[in-house]
Amino acid sequence: MPEPFWHPNRIWYQAKxxxxxxxxxxxxxxxxxVKLRRFLYQKAYLRSHQAAVPIIVVGNLTVGGGGKTPMVVWLTQQLQKQxxxxGIISRGYSGQSQTWPQTVSASSDPHLVGDEPVLMAQRTNCPLVVGPNRPVAVSYLLASYPCDILISDDxxxxxxxxxxxxxxxxxxxxxxxxxxxxxxxxxxxxxxxxSQVNFIVVGETNNKTAHAGEWSAQRLLGDAHALLNGQKTCQLSDFSGKTVHAVAGIAQPQDFFxxxxxxxxxxxxxxxxxHYQYQKADLDFADxxxxxxxEKDAVKCQTFASAAxxxxxxxxRLPDHFIKTVLASLHNPRNSRHG
Structure with missing residues (x-):
């Protein structure tokens, strides 16, 4: 079905x-x-918090999905290998908890702390704290875990x-x-x-879409995992030629489809x-x-999952030398902290 005339995707991405x-x-x-706000922080008219350990921010300039969560997972895993x-801090968007900050584990309730933090905790097995006040979240995490570098999601x-x-x-x-x-x-x-960020990483790219000065990140779908038993897997090719229901509650569902x-x-x-909060009836397709x-949807459907x-x-997937370039920039004394 075509998107309506007033849909943001048409207003923002259709010429004129x-x-x-x-x-x-x-x-x-x-x-x-927004320019005034950033100026006030840069000139210290508004106070900003400097953590005791280095902080790498992963974010977007645009509204909507840009691959932040897979990037945070990849970056965390690469840092662990190094x-x-x-540790990871996140806003915990869509989380309904009344108490912040919150430590997130692989078994946390996504309704309380948000779906993306639970997914990141499951994929990285590293300390993760969510809360709307990021300086408070940083202090809470560093007081609880011996982390030597932090990643700020979004x-x-x-x-x-x-x-x-x-x-x-x-x-x-x-x-x-x-x-x-x-x-x-x-x-x-x-x-x-x-022009003020250190790295621009372009997802879903080929040589024609990654511009000069940008890093190309190949986005890949892994094997399918049974939600009832995550150890049971099959290749996507096993579904080739078959009819399936494809479910996506993400910023750009068409990318998944x-x-x-x-x-x-x-x-x-x-x-x-x-960030849709699924109910069992939402996925009862009567066939x-x-x-x-x-995977982001799966963390919210575990309580009513079936064999289907x-x-x-x-x-x-990024070039092997990307993480080395990030770390070299991190340790370069000329790389002053951003305001």
């Missing part, structure tokens, strides 16, 4: 959309306010917390849309901001809002077709 033009005055106001003891615009390295994630197909700030476009900050279609799978697609979902439920993890 009339609603985007009408929203330009609000966009200019928003742009002015001998570091990393923290690019959270200037109360100082950072050493900024990694900007970008969707290789959508890129920056119409390059306008909210609400006329998808940008959280003006385009000038991209496209990857499954490329594997030759016949899809009945079900797109849900990002015997398998149900393939993202499978999740497909999304992974990224």
């Amino acid at each position: 959309h009339p609603l985007s033009v009408l929203l330009l005055p609000l966009s200019w106001l928003f742009c002015t306010l 001998g570091y003891t990393p 923290g690019l615009q959270h200037y109360p917390l100082r950072r050493d390295i900024e990694i900007l994630m970008l969707n290789g197909h959508r890129r920056y849309g119409n390059q306008r700030c909210l609400p006329a476009g998808p940008l959280r900050e003006p385009m000038q901001r991209i 496209t990857c499954l279609s490329a594997a030759g799978i016949q899809l009945i697609t079900h797109a849900f809002p990002d 015997d077709f398998p149900i393939l979902m993202t 439920f499978w999740f497909v993890p999304l992974e990224i």
Whole structure:
């Protein structure tokens, strides 16, 4: 079904959309306010917290998914291989807990702490703390665990917390849309901001979409895992030519559907809002077709899973020397901390 005329995907990513033009005055106001806010933090008119250990921020310039969660998982695993003891802090978006900060484990309730933190805890097995106040979350984590480096998930615009390295994630197909700030476009900050980050990592890319100065991250779907028994796996090719229900409650569900279609799978697609809290009835399709979902959706469906439920993890692959380049930049004395 085509997206309606007023859908953000059309307003932000369609050239010269009339609603985007009408929203330009609000966009200019928003742009002015975010630039003023960053200036106040840079000049120390507003206080920012400097942690006792280095902090790597992974974030977006645009609204919506850009591959932050797979990048945080990959970066954490690479740091562990390099001998570091990393920790992760996150906002815990969609979490309904009344008490913050919260430590997240692989068995935490995603309804309380958010779906992405639970997924990251399951994939990395490293200390992870969520909370709306990131400086408080950092202090809480460092007081509880002997971490020597922290990763701030989706923290690019959270200037109360100082950072050493900024990694900007970008969707290789959508890129920056119409390059306008909210609400006329998808940008959280003006385009000038991209010149101030350390690394730009472009997901879903090939040699034609990764621009000069950007790192290309290949996005890959792993084997399917049975939700009732995560040790039971099968290759996606086993579903080739078969009809399945494809479920995705992520920022860009079509990306997941496209990857499954490329594997030759016949899809009945079900797109849900990002961070959707599933109920059993949502996935009761009254037939015997398998149900393939993202790993992020799976953490919220474990309590009512059936034998038909499978999740497909999304992974990224970066050049081997990327992590070495990040660490070299981290230890370069000329690389001053970002405000």
